[in-house]
Amino acid sequence: NAGVTQTPKFRVLKTGQSMTLLCAQDMNHEYMYWYRQDPGMGLRLIHYSVGEGTTAKGEVPDGYNVSRLKKQNFLLGLESAAPSQTSVYFCASSPTGTRHNEQFFGPGTRLTVL
Amino acid sequence: QKEVEQDPGPLSVPEGAIVSLNCTYSNSAFQYFMWYRQYSRKGPELLMYTYSSGNKEDGRFTAQVDKSSKYISLFIRDSQPSDSATYLCAMSGTSYGKLTFGQGTILTVHP
Numbered sequence: 001n002a003g004v005t006q007t008p009k010f011r012v013l014k015t016g017q018s019m020t021l022l023c024a025q026d027m028n029h030e031y032m033y034w035y036r037q038d039p040g041m042g043l044r045l046i047h048y049s050v051g052e053g054t055t056a057k058g059e060v061p062d063g064y065n066v067s068r069l070k071k072q073n074f075l076l077g078l079e080s081a082a083p084s085q086t087s088v089y090f091c092a093s094s095p096t097g098t099r100h101n102e103q104f105f106g107p108g109t110r111l112t113v114l
Numbered sequence: 115q116k117e118v119e120q121d122p123g124p125l126s127v128p129e130g131a132i133v134s135l136n137c138t139y140s141n142s143a144f145q146y147f148m149w150y151r152q153y154s155r156k157g158p159e160l161l162m163y164t165y166s167s168g169n170k171e172d173g174r175f176t177a178q179v180d181k182s183s184k185y186i187s188l189f190i191r192d193s194q195p196s197d198s199a200t201y202l203c204a205m206s207g208t209s210y211g212k213l214t215f216g217q218g219t220i221l222t223v224h225p
Binding site for chain 1: 118120122146148150155156157158159160163202204206212213215216217218
């Protein structure tokens with residue numbers, strides 16, 4: 001049982017390049033989330049999904065797109081990377097019902113945009 | 115003003131001390147309150163989970179929620195060097211587990 005995994009662990013991009021971050025979970029959770037973490041800002045929600053085929057905007061969605069084609073995977077895309085998107089990105093998942101707030105996090109992806 | 119305010123510290127204490135970490139919030143719709151622990155270069159892990167007001171104890175950790183004051187606390191008794199981490203408070207209303215996090219408090223427990 002690997003929990004939540006993220007690929008890649010590190011990445012350096014040039015301004016204007018695109019990339020996709022992959023999140024996978026093996027806990028059969030319905031809900032999945034993408035956060036970014038910046039110094040002094042805590043974790044901020046980018047996008048989230050309440051089930052396969054559904055996505056919704058979070059607090060800071062601009063410049064990002066997401067897809068949830070399979071229940072176990074949640075992809076985060078940057079179409080044209082900007083230096084302001086330099087951050088650590090975390091994926092999380094949670095079950096439904098009374099435990100829907102118990103989010104399990106992946107190890108993170110450190111992204112630098114030059 | 116942020117919905118959730120947390121003193122970023124850093125906080126440095128000797129081993130064995132009692133640690134108090136706090137968050138205040140402004141959104142009265144928050145009903146679920148959590149504390150996450152994050153070790154350096156790792157993802158956050160859920161430490162404590164409480165619903166509405168009251169106390170919850172788990173080993174050396176106690177979480178308190180005072181909804182009337184919009185104030186939550188995490189107490190760590192007999193702190194250990196292994197408790198050195200960033201502690202994040204998080205809160206939610208009722209919708210789909212959308213959490214609002216505090217900025218995190220960096221804690222160092224020195225031997």
